[in-house]
Amino acid sequence: MQIRSRWSAIVGYSLVGAATQLVWLNFAGVTTVAAERYGVSESAIGWLAQVFPLLYVVLAIPCGLVLDRWFRGGLVAGAVLTALGAVVRLIGDDFGWLLAGQIVASIAQPLVLNAVTGITGRYLHVKNRPTGIAIGTASIFAGMVIAFLLSAVFTTASSLPAMLVVTAVFCVAAAVVLIVALYTVQAPFAAVGSSRPDRSALAAAWGDPLIRRLCVLAIFPFGVFVAMSTFAQALLEPAGVSGGTASTILLVNVVAGVLGSATIPILVVRRRAESALLVISLSATAAACVLLALAPGAFTGFVAITLIGLLLLPALPIVLELVERRTGEAEGTAAGLIWMAGNLGGLIVAVVVGLLVDHPVAAFLVMAAIALIAVPGARVLRRPIAELRSQSQL
Structure with missing residues (x-):
């Protein structure tokens, strides 16, 4: 049964x-x-x-x-x-x-x-x-x-x-x-013997090359999202975007992220397209940031920042699903590594963008560059993800 x-x-x-x-x-x-x-x-x-x-x-x-x-x-x-x-x-x-x-x-x-x-x-x-x-x-x-x-x-x-x-x-x-x-x-699927020593759990998580790659990758989308959420209003203000409009844009951005996170990862896993989605989301984020740099305004803000929320936020559940499949009993530590890397990325990128808050074009272009830097890392995940899938089917 x-x-x-x-x-x-x-x-x-x-x-x-x-x-x-x-x-x-x-x-x-x-x-x-x-x-x-x-x-x-x-x-x-x-x-x-x-x-x-x-x-x-x-x-x-x-x-x-x-x-x-x-x-x-x-x-x-x-x-x-x-x-x-x-x-x-x-x-x-x-x-x-x-x-x-x-x-x-x-x-x-x-x-x-x-x-x-x-x-x-x-x-x-x-x-x-x-x-x-x-x-x-x-x-x-x-x-x-x-x-x-x-x-x-x-x-x-x-x-x-x-x-x-x-x-x-x-x-x-x-x-x-x-x-x-x-x-x-x-808990019907609780692992037997999950009381492993703490250092063993950390070693199992950090010792996995795929987990380390995912940690590095998480820095970039987290960083861009946190920086955009923090400084979008200030960066769009010189283009005539009011504080109320900027707040509405950010709200729509997060709503789009909620909808995307609840639906896109399920479809991506079924189609075995995790790496492709990460590449698409990072590339689209970079393009959206370039658009904001070249043509800032209320309309472009709605379009670009909503697109970022819709495609970038679902990257998190996709990465966490890979972690769950990979780590087994050390999934809490591995997830902690992913969240730590993401929050660290958020702090670093937000500080950099904050220094450029009076130069919106440069700030948006920096965020575009940060998203693009992660694209090769997302692309090379295709093979280890395929290997992980084949192992889980054995």
Whole structure:
């Protein structure tokens, strides 16, 4: 009798994945009014988001090792800490409590995001895992959409506490759903002997040439996406694009990424076209950045940045699906390496583009060049991916 997939665990995970991004980006669309309410600079409000990628780079590997050793406990800890961080922000109406809550939630983020391959590997049949990874990853991007929508609803300084309450309720509910799912549904595909020593898990992940290639590759699309999301408004402003229009463009960009991440990877895996999709997405991203450099404006911004979201964000679930197939018991550590590389790329490229923020043409061309640099690396993945597919069919 064939063992059935347990989709309730994926639903719970998806809610918590969205919750991490909601807490992370709560203030992205209301930076100015938040600075006014809490009596700090806009730069200080920016740090409420920046602590997440900074701590992710530090904690990605340790959290991956925790998940490989104690998967359910590690993931539950991530869900609880996310909810706790959201609740801590309600204790006092000042910046100190906001920062404390953000730090708690940022510690939780790698425990949750690193688990996307582990949850699918333990609760879904092999044939359903690409779909599970696509859904789990799309939910992470969906959390960004929710954050942008809340910032569009709660636009005044006096309404920010209500936004924090809504966020906390969502995070607590998501944690409860996941915990109930994990403790009432047995993991039918849990690996036997998954309590391998930590160093062995790290060696298994980093010692794999394909995983190392994927880590290097992840730096580039992550970097371009983070830099574009961070500086699109400032780079398009000289072309007459208002802040409201730029925010709408970025929202459409993420929505396109959610839809693309939930659908494109499933089709790509079925057609065995992972390498081709990565090449196409990177090339299209480079072309879109060149278009923005040569003809910036509201229309070209919508077209180019939406295309980037639609094609570039699905690269993440495709890479994570390859990691899940490749690593087995060390998938938490391997996923941590991918996320760490991506966040590192985001920090580096964002810094470079930030230095060029007063020179939009140069900034867009730099992002185009960064995307193009990764194309040869995506192309050479065709052979190792084919070998991985043949091994999995044995």
